[in-house]
Each structure stands twice: as C-alpha cells, then as structure tokens.
Amino acid sequence: MAKKKMIHDFLRMKQEGDKITFLTAYDFPTAQFAESAGLDMLLVGDSLGMCVYGYSGTVPVVMDQCIYHCEAVRRGAPNTFIVGDMPFMSYQSSLEKAVENAGRFLKEAGCDAIKLEGGVRVVPQIKAIVEAGILVMGHIGLTPQSSGQLGGHKAQGRTLETASIVVQDALAVQEAGAQMILLEAIPPEVAAYITQKLNIPVLSIGAGLDCNGQLLIVSDMIGQFQAFTPKFVKKYCNVAEVVTNAMKDYVAEVKAGKFPEDDHCYHMISGEKEKFDTEFK
Numbered sequence: 271m272a273k274k275k276m277i278h279d280f281l282r283m284k285q286e287g288d289k290i291t292f293l294t295a296y297d298f299p300t301a302q303f304a305e306s307a308g309l310d311m312l313l314v315g316d317s318l319g320m321c322v323y324g325y326s327g328t329v330p331v332v333m334d335q336c337i338y339h340c341e342a343v344r345r346g347a348p349n350t351f352i353v354g355d356m357p358f359m360s361y362q363s364s365l366e367k368a369v370e371n372a373g374r375f376l377k378e379a380g381c382d383a384i385k386l387e388g389g390v391r392v393v394p395q396i397k398a399i400v401e402a403g404i405l406v407m408g409h410i411g412l413t414p415q416s417s418g419q420l421g422g423h424k425a426q427g428r429t430l431e432t433a434s435i436v437v438q439d440a441l442a443v444q445e446a447g448a449q450m451i452l453l454e455a456i457p458p459e460v461a462a463y464i465t466q467k468l469n470i471p472v473l474s475i476g477a478g479l480d481c482n483g484q485l486l487i488v489s490d491m492i493g494q495f496q497a498f499t500p501k502f503v504k505k506y507c508n509v510a511e512v513v514t515n516a517m518k519d520y521v522a523e524v525k526a527g528k529f530p531e532d533d534h535c536y537h538m539i540s541g542e543k544e545k546f547d548t549e550f551k
C-alpha cells in the first residue's frame with residue numbers, strides 16, 4: 271500500500287514537476303476505488319449537492335451533509351489526503367464560525383485540509399483558519415457558490431481586466447497563508463502564469479495542462495452525472511449506460527422467470543427436505 275502523501279509531498283511534487291492527481295469522492299466505495307487507483311488527493315466537494323442529492327446547485331448544501339460524506343470517504347480511503355469543502359454560508363458570516371466549521375472537518379471527519387471559495391474577499395477567513403493550525407486550499411476563478419454574482423457557471427479571466435483580478439486573487443490567497451490553491455475554469459495562459467508565480471501547489475479544474483495537478487468531479491469523469499457536462503470534463507467511462515443496461519437486463523430476467531437461478535438459492539440441508547415434505551404434505 272502506498273504511503274499517504276502530505277503537504278510537503280505536494281510541495282516536492284510541484285518542485286519536481288510530478289503532477290498531482292486529484293478527484294472528488296462522496297462515498298465509501300468510490301473512495302476505496304480511488305485509493306486503489308492511486309489518487310494522490312480526494313476532495314469531498316460540495317458538488318455532492320448536485321451529484322448525490324440532485325440539487326440544481328451547491329448553495330443548499332449544509333455542514334452536516336459535508337461531514338457525513340467526509341466520514342464515509344475517510345473510511346474508504348484511510349491512506350489518502352482528503353480535503354473537505356466548506357459549504358456556502360459556513361465561513362462567510364464570521365471568522366469564529368469559519369474557524370469552528372473548518373475544525374469540524376478535521377475533528378469529526380478526519381480530513382487533512384479544507385477548501386473554501388474566493389480570493390481577496392476571503393483573506394480574513396483564510397488567515398483565521400490557518401492561524402488555528404488547519405491546512406487551507408484556496409479556490410478561485412469560477413467559484414460555483416457565487417455563480418449568481420458571476421452571471422452563471424462561466425469561465426473567468428478571459429479578458430486582461432478579469433485575468434488581472436484572478437492573478438490578484440491567487441497572490442492574495444497565497445499571502446494569506448493557504449498551502450494550496452485550485453483554479454477553476456480559467457484560460458491556460460493565465461493558469462500557467464499563476465503556477466510559475468506561486469510557491470504553493472496549484473491545482474486545475476478546467477485551467478489547462480501547466481498547473482501542478484488536475485482535479486475532475488468523479489461523477490463527470492465516470493459518466494454518472496447527466497444534467498450537464500462542462501467543457502473541461504473528459505469522460506473516462508459511461509457508468510450511466512453500464513448501470514442502466516444492467517438494470518434493464520435484471521428487469522427482463524425477473525419478468526421472464528430467469529432470475530434467480532438454482533445457484534442463487536439456499537437449498538435445505540441434506541435429509542431435511544424429506545422431513546419437511548412429510549410434515550407439510
């Protein structure tokens with residue numbers, strides 16, 4: 271079994287050009303698959319609101335849901351670095367609340383770090399959480415919790431003016447003490463600049479090849495989430511098709527009396543059938 275990677279390993283990987291592999295997971299079996307597949311890091315994202323609960327966005331997700339899913343992922347992947355995602359309104363309203371909720375991910379769910387969305391505007395929260403001894407991953411660019419303000423789930427930083435905002439956010443997040451940062455849906459040119467400018471590992475979801483590692487949402491990459499597919503997603507298999515076809519086969523076999531077969535039955539212990547037949551004839 272590979273040794274669990276920690277923050278110093280991710281820093282070394284950045285320095286050596288060894289790409290960090292990062293995927294979301296929301297449940298025990300997926301976490302087991304991910305650890306067996308050798309993922310370096312897992313995110314229990316608030317995208318679970320859409321991928322697991324069927325909400326239309328991440329805003330309704332609450333702390334307890336995140337904690338329960340983090341606990342399950344930790345049980346499935348005991349030797350993988352796990353990042354818990356702070357849901358909407360778990361860190362915005364006060365620094366005390368931000369620190370307390372960040373602490374729950376470590377104390378109750380055994381996470382290794384937390385992630386929160388925002389750049390310059392969440393600098394006080396990042397400083398307070400880091401001050402409490404908690405590893406923080408920043409998240410800038412397209413930040414789904416504030417997609418209303420961004421005018422929808424749109425790529426960010428595609429003009430000089432907006433790219434400058436993304437760069438300022440990245441510098442502010444590092445300066446505030448975050449030990450990693452995630453760039454979502456920004457041009458690869460801007461992401462490449464940020465990656466070479468920052469000392470901390472820079473992860474990408476839709477930010478091109480030049481970052482220090484890549485994240486995908488597991489439900490997208492296995493073809494399970496069906497509502498929409500962002501441009502940055504590559505589907506590595508089609509679970510929706512495989513599972514639907516298996517269910518169709520099951521329905522057909524039950525209807526046709528082909529399932530269960532004799533192999534799936536618990537027969538009476540030898541000699542007991544004769545006694546049963548006599549008793550209940």
Ligand code: KIV
Pocket residue numbers: 294313314315316317318355414452454475487
């Ligand atoms: O919740 C999540 O999975 C995320 C990704 C979209 C980056 O924050």
